[in-house]
Every structure is written in structure tokens, then in C-alpha cells.
Amino acid sequence: MTQRAADVLTEIDAVVGYTTYIDLIRPLVSDKQILSTGMTKEVQRVESAINLVLGGQSCAIVSSGDPGIYAMAGLVFETCNAKNIRVAPLQQFDENIQRQSDIIYIEIIPGIPALSAGAALLGAPLTHDFAVISLSDLLTPWEMIEKRLEAAARADFVIVLYNPKSKKRTWQLEKAQQIILNYRNKHTPVGIVTRAMRAGQHVDIISLENLNTAEVNMQTTVFIGSSASCHYLDFMFTPRGYSRKYAIKAG
Amino acid sequence: MTQRAADVLTEIDAVVGYTTYIDLIRPLVSDKQILSTGMTKEVQRVESAINLVLGGQSCAIVSSGDPGIYAMAGLVFETCNAKNIRVAPLQQFDENIQRQSDIIYIEIIPGIPALSAGAALLGAPLTHDFAVISLSDLLTPWEMIEKRLEAAARADFVIVLYNPKSKKRTWQLEKAQQIILNYRNKHTPVGIVTRAMRAGQHVDIISLENLNTAEVNMQTTVFIGSSASCHYLDFMFTPRGYSRKYAIKAG
Numbered sequence: 341m342t343q344r345a346a347d348v349l350t351e352i353d354a355v356v357g358y359t360t361y362i363d364l365i366r367p368l369v370s371d372k373q374i375l376s377t378g379m380t381k382e383v384q385r386v387e388s389a390i391n392l393v394l395g396g397q398s399c400a401i402v403s404s405g406d407p408g409i410y411a412m413a414g415l416v417f418e419t420c421n422a423k424n425i426r427v428a429p430l431q432q433f434d435e436n437i438q439r440q441s442d443i444i445y446i447e448i449i450p451g452i453p454a455l456s457a458g459a460a461l462l463g464a465p466l467t468h469d470f471a472v473i474s475l476s477d478l479l480t481p482w483e484m485i486e487k488r489l490e491a492a493a494r495a496d497f498v499i500v501l502y503n504p505k506s507k508k509r510t511w512q513l514e515k516a517q518q519i520i521l522n523y524r525n526k527h528t529p530v531g532i533v534t535r536a537m538r539a540g541q542h543v544d545i546i547s548l549e550n551l552n553t554a555e556v557n558m559q560t561t562v563f564i565g566s567s568a569s570c571h572y573l574d575f576m577f578t579p580r581g582y583s584r585k586y587a588i589k590a591g
Numbered sequence: 592m593t594q595r596a597a598d599v600l601t602e603i604d605a606v607v608g609y610t611t612y613i614d615l616i617r618p619l620v621s622d623k624q625i626l627s628t629g630m631t632k633e634v635q636r637v638e639s640a641i642n643l644v645l646g647g648q649s650c651a652i653v654s655s656g657d658p659g660i661y662a663m664a665g666l667v668f669e670t671c672n673a674k675n676i677r678v679a680p681l682q683q684f685d686e687n688i689q690r691q692s693d694i695i696y697i698e699i700i701p702g703i704p705a706l707s708a709g710a711a712l713l714g715a716p717l718t719h720d721f722a723v724i725s726l727s728d729l730l731t732p733w734e735m736i737e738k739r740l741e742a743a744a745r746a747d748f749v750i751v752l753y754n755p756k757s758k759k760r761t762w763q764l765e766k767a768q769q770i771i772l773n774y775r776n777k778h779t780p781v782g783i784v785t786r787a788m789r790a791g792q793h794v795d796i797i798s799l800e801n802l803n804t805a806e807v808n809m810q811t812t813v814f815i816g817s818s819a820s821c822h823y824l825d826f827m828f829t830p831r832g833y834s835r836k837y838a839i840k841a842g
Contacts, residue, residue, distance in 0.1 A: 414718025467665025491746035
């Protein structure tokens with residue numbers, strides 16, 4: 341957790357979040373009002389937070405990783421927009437002006453996203469252009485996901501896959517593999533990182549041809565190399581091209 | 592800085608980095624050997640660090656943001672690979688086994704990348720699929736960059752541009768704008784973030800048609816919305832589609 345996130349948690353009145361994430365910070369928020377709910381209750385969580393704030397309380401919504409990448413920050417704005425609730429950056433809040441109860445002041449505190457934590461454990465797969473795609477077709481039509489996979493594969497992006505598989509979504513990862521194999525060598529290195537920097541962390545580097553048999557779940561991030569990405573000993577990295585340009589000499 | 596980065600800085604013998612970044616942490620490293628060099632000396636920096644470590648010292652290479660995204664981590668592996676130097680994850684280091692002086696043990700410590708910091712200041716532009724592209728053609732042929740811009744625009748990714756402009760590279764951003772305008776509405780929101788969360792921070796949300804006149808430099812990250820991205824009051828966000836699926840009610 342960043343210092344800013346820790347500071348805010350000590351100041352606010354209420355904390356809203358997915359039960360698993362609340363549990364990770366429970367010692368820090370023992371004196372707060374806590375609203376924790378299970379997965380798929382994202383909309384209710386955000387509506388609860390909005391109601392608390394409109395009622396005069398301050399409230400933090402907690403996510404793991406970065407709240408701005410496939411996480412709750414977007415839903416806050418999506419909900420306020422749909423309900424026509426006025427929002428403003430927290431830095432515009434002025435204590436000397438009487439608080440307007442119909443404005444919600446918002447601060448998004450960035451964190452280390454799974455793509456950064458996972459990349460660090462693999463080596464350096466993201467030091468050149470990359471595309472980030474969620475394989476969850478719960479809120480996005482599969483045709484759109486397929487179109488993005490194809491475009492990213494064709495243009496030789498490193499591809500980061502979020503939400504590769506769940507108990508109910510079992511075929512999407514293999515389909516993604518097939519699409520990418522149309523454009524990329526079967527020996528392309530693929531990094532598999534599950535629960536990066538948390539208990540139960542698992543890191544593996546495999547070949548694209550074996551991606552369909554990799555052990556992945558909703559806590560896994562998958563890194564598919566570009567044509568330039570290398571598997572070197574226990575690491576995976578994508579060169580930026582210095583060695584081509586500057587002729588780094590062999591030792 | 593994360594706690595892990597601060598801990599490592601207190602433990603190591605030497606620090607290598609771009610002068611600007613070393614200056615930001617100078618109070619923390621006053622008792623260390625410091626090798627700081629200017630921009631474009633990346634290869635020398637990494638070679639200095641490697642030589643220090645092969646000589647028996649421990650060494651940290653510092654970056655701003657996340658060292659794994661368009662930063663130094665990739666060059667470490669690229670250089671070791673080119674020089675045929677053995678590397679291993681730091682967690683494999685065993686103090687009880689006599690240190691093999693020809694192996695370099697490496698830990699990459701992730702940070703908050705500019706794409707996360709910038710997104711947080713804009714609202715939530717990255718809560719759906721996105722592509723990250725550097726406009727620097729110093730190490731990458733411009734034809735490849737153009738191909739990626741076109742693919743990302745066509746497949747309706749949110750597009751994050753790193754290195755949009757420098758004193759010497761002045762035409763690339765306008766060219767990128769033209770390519771993206773072939774596929775995306777001229778009113779598409781574009782977030783411009785310079786020096787996110789550092790002194791001199793500047794945040795703006797404009798329309799794609801005005802991107803060519805935006806004030807940007809090497810410290811700017813540009814966020815080009817997808818067709819779904821919205822500009823709502825002082826924020827920019829990309830909905831994940833909850834309001835379509837769950838019919839979030841107007842207030």
C-alpha cells in the first residue's frame with residue numbers, strides 16, 4: 341500500500357470493498373464503518389459508497405492492485421454519470437466554502453497494477469509497446485475481445501491478458517491462444533503470474549504452444565511476448581533495441 | 592517510493608541512475624557510492640552497474656515510475672544476454688552457498704507507472720482494454736509505430752502514448768493524431784498529463800481534434816479515449832459496461 345493510501349485510510353469515516361480486500365487491511369480500519377460485499381456486487385458497493393458520501397460521510401473504496409485498471413474507479417464515474425451526480429477532483433475542495441452536499445469530491449489513489457507486479461517477477465516483458473486485454477466476456481461482447489486480440493497479435497504488441505479464466509469461463513484462453521498463434525511463433529515466451537507478491541504467488545515461463553494447458557485462474561495475469569521477447573535463463577524480457585543500435589559487445 | 596525500494600536502498604553499496612532521479616533521492620543515498628549520468632547514457636549506466644556487481648558490490652539502478660515499463664529493467668537483461676552473463680532471481684540467492692562471482696542476482700522492484708499515475712489524475716480512462724505505444728523512433732522504426740497506432744485505433748483500444756514529443760522529435764504526435772482520426776471521432780476525449788504527482792504537474796482533457804496543439808513534452812503521457820470513453824465534468828473515464836448490463840438507474 342502506498343503512503344497516500346495509508347494516510348487516507350486513517351482519515352476517512354467508512355470503507356467499502358470486496359470482502360477479500362477488506363480482510364487484507366482489517367487491522368488498519370478496525371475503527372471505521374465497514375461495508376464489505378462479495379464478488380459481482382460491484383454496483384452495490386459503489387452505490388453504498390455514494391450514498392454514504394451524499395449523507396455527509398467520507399468513504400474509501402478499496403481495490404487490490406491499481407483501482408484504475410479493470411477496477412472500481414471507472415464504475416464510480418460511470419455510476420455518478422448515470423445518476424447525474426456532480427463530481428469534482430478532491431483538490432478543488434475548499435473547507436472555507438460551505439460544503440455543497442450534492443457534489444462528491446473524488447481522489448483516485450494509484451497503486452501498483454498487476455501488470456507491473458507480474459512483469460517485475462518475470463523480468464522485463466513490458467519495456468516495449470504492449471496491449472492489455474481482459475478475456476472476461478461478462479460485460480464485453482466476445483467478438484470485440486477477439487477483434488482486439490487479433491489486432492494486438494498482428495501488430496506485434498506484447499499482450500497482457502487479465503481475467504484469463506474463471507470457473508464459468510473456461511474456453512476463452514485457448515481461443516485467444518489460437519488467434520495469437522496465427523501471427524506469432526509457437527515458441528514465443530509466455531509469462532504466467534498468479535497472485536503476484538501475495539501469499540501463494542506462482543510464476544512460470546512457458547511457450548505459447550503450451551498456453552492452453554497452463555494453470556491459470558482469475559488471479560492470474562498472462563504476458564505473451566512479442567516477436568522480439570526473449571526467454572533468458574529464469575527471466576523473460578523484451579529488448580528496446582539498444583543492442584541493435586549501440587552494438588553492446590559480447591563479454 | 593515503495594517500502595521495498597526504500598529498504599533496498601538502505602542495504603546496497605552503490606546507486607546508479609540518471610542524474611535527475613538520483614537528485615530526487617539524494618538524502619537517502621548520501622552514504623553510497625553514486626554513479627549518475629545524463630540522458631541517453633542508459634547503456635553506460637547498466638554496464639557500470641554490471642561491473643560493480645561482478646566486482647562484488649551490490650548495486651541499485653533507479654528509475655522514476657515503474658522500472659519495467661519503457662525503462663531500465665529491460666536493458667539490464669538485454670545487456671547481460673548480449674554479454675552472456677548469467678543472471679538469476681534474487682530469491683534464489685543462498686548465503687550459505689559460496690557466492691559464484693559470475694552470477695548476477697536480480698530483483699526488479701515495481702513502482703507506480705506513469706500510466707497509472709496519469710490515469711488517476713484524469714479519473715479512470717484505463718478501466719477497459721488499452722494499448723501502450725511509445726512515439727520515440729530512436730530505437731524503433733517509425734513504420735512499426737505507425738502499424739501499432741493503426742491497429743490500436745482500428746480495434747478501439749484506449750491508447751496511451753509515451754514519449755509523445757521531444758526537442759528533436761516534433762512531428763510524430765500530429766502524425767499519430769491523423770492516424771487515429773481515421774478511426775475515431777474528433778470529439779474523443781484525450782487526457783494530457785505532464786509530470787504526474789511531481790512538482791510542475793499539469794493535467795488537461797481536450798478533444799482528439801486539438802491534440803496537435805496540446806502542450807506536451809518527454810514528461811507527458813497522453814491518454815486517447817476509446818469510442819466508449821467519456822468526458823464528464825473535470826474527469827475522463829472509460830465505462831466497463833456495468834450501466835448497460837445492470838441498468839444503473841438515474842438518480
